[in-house]
Amino acid sequence: MEGVVHDSSSIHSLAYLDDHVGFCGTIKSSPSDFVVTEIDMSGQLVRESVINSFFKFGELPEKQNSSCQYKKQxxxxxxxxxxxxxxxxxxxxxxxxxxxxxxxxxxxxxxxxxxxxxxxxxxxxxxxxxxxxxxxxxxxxxxxxxxxxxxxxxxxxxxxxxxxxxxxxxxxxxxxxxxxxxxxxxxxxxxxxxxxxxxxxxxxxxxxxxxxxxxxxxxxxxxxxxQVNSTFTFKPDLSKEHRKAVHHFISKKFGKLVETKSFSKEDHQGQQNTVITARFREKSGSLKKRRRADCQDVSDIYTAFTLRKENLETLEAISCLSSELGVLPSDFSYAGVKDKKAITYQTVVVKKVTPMRLKEVESRIQKKGMTMYNIRSVQQHLRLGQLKGNQFDIIVRDLKTQHGDSEATIEKIIFQATENVKKNGFVNYYGPQRFGRGKHVQSNQIGLALLKEDMVKAVKLLFTPEEEDNPVNRAKRYFLQTEDAKITLALMPECKVRERMVLRALNRYSISPEGCTRAWFSIPHSMRIFYVHAHCSKVWNEAASYRLKTYGSQVVEGDLVIRETDDVETTSLTDRVHVVTALEEASKAYALHQVVLPMIGHSVTYPGNKVGEWYHEMLGRDGLQACTFRNSVLQLNVPGCYRHILKYPRNLLYEVIEELDDGVESKEDTKEWNAALSSKQSLKISFELDSSCYATVCLREIMKYDC
Structure with missing residues (x-):
């Protein structure tokens, strides 16, 4: 991830916590340079939990590795x-x-x-x-x-x-x-x-x-x-009598399950053909029951697994899995969204799918950059945030000092920087991946349009192309020029899951305010709320930066803190939020790591100082003064939450290595050969962070450089 996007949501202008000397480098040169492993609620890395887990259907992992081979029983x-x-x-x-x-x-x-x-x-x-x-x-x-x-x-x-x-x-x-x-x-x-x-x-x-x-x-x-909302289309049939016979047979044998209709369809040569399409009837009480009297209801089946993905967004991986398994994306649950340009390990739970059924699609999804292992039956789905955190194993390549004439060695600079962050922490900003990689339009801009219920603008922002000439941008340019959703859908690559979902709905409902609303509702809730949360995250970043520039590390009157209580489980977070008083400021009752800032929403308290005033000015600037942060049509409910300003890395370890230009680490027994070649220094660094913290943000504080 080399280079910086300089726009309103970039973190390049946000305040740092400390003023130690930084250094430059490149991260995410390849997915293997950035490995993320989820830490479950028991504090165990999900990659390791496979060793002690048995398959519900009689299989035991032979060993722990990325190829995930199993011993069959x-x-x-x-x-x-x-x-x-x-x-x-x-x-x-x-x-x-x-x-x-x-x-x-x-x-x-x-x-x-x-x-x-x-x-x-x-x-x-x-x-x-x-x-x-x-x-x-x-x-x-x-x-x-x-x-x-x-x-x-x-x-x-x-x-x-x-x-x-x-x-x-x-x-x-x-x-x-x-x-x-x-x-x-x-x-x-x-x-x-x-x-x-x-x-x-x-x-x-x-x-x-x-x-x-x-x-x-x-x-x-x-x-x-x-599969809900799916259809089946027979081959083109020019005989009306024959189509009638097919309709009659399906109605007679399967009429309680499906209904059929003939459609005129254009083939790849532009010729019109008539096809029969079948689709499932809407569910009634009787159809929701299982036909098997001796099998548990499919809606009660939950299967958990460890998902290893490479160079894929979590939502993209879920969409692919849902297609393979014939279930909805909303049937999947996970504790957190992981990086795209990385190798990531996380726990996922899918309902209505048995462990054996999941195992059957494993070979097919491996071709798409995913592997599943540690498959087992569980009792319920996962909730967002249901994890202790993540471990990051990162390589920062091509290390350089920020000032070419620096007298300190890169090793000394790294030592001082890491020790500083271990002691003082880092500002808990949302990372740039929260907002997307677009230079012209980012996720937070779409989220703002959704909050303002401007559905047409949100659609046009989604299809705003970047400068690169590739199939995705060509399809987006065509759509903005013609508003022809049908042809744009044919042009849009299969990997663009969200865009294709929206285009299908637009083709059906038209590009009107109502049609665009239906289009946004056609994508899973997790995708819709993602854009809204992106805007809320951008606001939080700016608020945290303003807070540090205004008051520094001192806890002042009007700041918000979360009070500790012995009865955390029964005491709501709202009741634990406390506004710092003047007396508490004078007595230094609280430290900066206890201070929180609100994510905008309908159920949060804003600080009682200049930062609170800034929030209200920002809402006016963005046209959200009257926003209720609720949208019943899109089922968007944004109550807001609180986020600590500071976080600390745990178990931080690092090593500076010498590498040849081809990326191969140099060895002692090849000194003569290495001397004839140019070499570069790289940083291997590993640390753990709490959930919802960004490794790129921690590195930014260490390096004083926008990674």
Whole structure:
């Protein structure tokens, strides 16, 4: 992150706490130069917690490393039915003399997209659950069924069944149902007492008479996904009579779940085609219930995991995961947003997704810069701020003194700077990543427009391009010139999740005040509130800088402090906020590290001195005098909070190293070779910070340089 953005939200003009000599350097030359590891509420690094955690579904991590390899454990049925009842083909089924089957509750579960081919190589999830003999028999059964369904579409042969055995554990049965249906969409699974039964899906056979096998399988997987607000589109169909037959079949078989409609759609060659699109009906009380009588409600399932991401925003990673798993971004919860240009480790919780289901998408998300491990079932979601802090392991490259004629060595300057910050702390500013990297428009400007309920302006700010000529900026320029959301959506890269969400809504509702409001509401709440919080953070930074420039390190009358109490859990923060009196100022009852400043909102107290006056002037400057900090349409509620002016790094360690120009650390046994090459000094530094503190801000205080 080399260079500084000089704008209203940049921290370059904000006050420093100390006046020690600083130095220059470059951070975030690559993501591996900036590693962030979350510290959970027990004070443990989330990377280390994998060692002592067992998978709920029978897997144990083999070792702690970034590749996250696991040791698999097979699940064996309590009573194997292989010796009693092998799979039967259709001819054997006709001649069998088994007693009539009992009533069974059909189990359905979330499906993932799989290839059309089937066989052992496509059943990795099943191979982790079944012993080899049972897996081979199930595979052979599936192959037989697929062959019969494909070759005898008109056959009136009654369905045969295959038993996996008896499994008393409900969660275990649920994993089997999911794994089989995800792999073989032409099969149905059912539970008879504790026995798992597999049999053909005759709806698949009928559907294959109307559409291709590929479409039939994908449609059945779509039905089982139950992904809210999602749609499924069949291939273009020019025959009105044939489309009518498809509509009729889907309405007859699946009408309680989905509805269908024909749309005219333009292909990539500009030709108009008619397609059938299906979408889930709005939920009613009956549809919210699970079909499985022996499985817990999907809304009660919470799965936690450690997410390792590289060069990705947290919200971008969540959007990608939600797409892969077929759930909403709002189904994910996390304790804090991590840096983008970094390697980060954090705990994430997703609801309505089982540990096994999460494990199945792991290989796909690795291609997008993410890895999951330490997957386990938990009882509830995470809350923002539910962490002790973060550990930062950083490399600052290309060290230089700020004044070329400085007599002090870089090692001595670093020693004095780090000792100073250890002792006195640093100003707890929000870091530049809070506001984005834009030079023309930053997140706080969008947040101000949202607070003022100017939705059209907020949309136009979101699509204001930067100077660089790349696909994102070209798409933004096109939108501002034409206001054509449909074509802009086609131009906008897939990675721009927020922009694409807004464009889809604008294409549907138009670029009017109401349409823009709907567009903002179409993105997750965490994304909407992010922009508002960015503006509040900018105000806090400016207030902290003004406070230090006005009163320095002295605690004065009118300052706000948080009083300590023995009953913190039952005493609200509002009741603990105290305004410093003149007597307390004279007696020096409080120190600067106890002083807090408010984040603007509808439920905060402002300081009773010049800083309070500054807040009110700022609200007038930004046109927020009448702002209630509540927006019911966008579900934005900004009560405000309090933030300490000072923070201190913990466990700060550092080392100055010599590196060659290619970034390879020099070794003692290569002195002659190194002498012939130019070398540079780098700083390896590690420290821990409380939650919501920024490592770049701590480094800024140490270096006296805007990182």
């Amino acid at each position: 097979k699940i064996v049925p309590q009573e194997s039915y292989l010796e009693k009842r092998h799979f039967l083909n259709f001819r054997e089924f006709v001649n069998r003399t088994d007693p009539p089957e009992q009533d069974m509750a059909v189990d359905t579960n979330t499906m993932e997209e799989v290839d059309d081919e089937y066989g052992p190589e496509k059943t990795d999830n099943l191979s982790s659950l079944l012993e080899e003999p049972l897996l081979e028999s199930l595979t052979a059964f599936a192959c037989s069924i697929k062959s019969e369904l494909s070759s005898e579409m008109q056959s009136a042969t009654p369905p045969l069944e295959f038993s996996l055995g008896s499994f008393p554990d409900k969660d275990q049965r649920a994993r089997f149902h999911s794994a089989i249906q995800q792999t073989y969409p032409f099969l149905l699974t059912a539970t008879r007492s504790t026995e798992i039964i597999v049999k053909p899906n005759l709806d698949y056979r009928e559907l294959c008479q109307l559409v291709s096998e590929e479409e039939a399988e994908n449609f059945l997987k779509y039905l089982d996904s139950k």
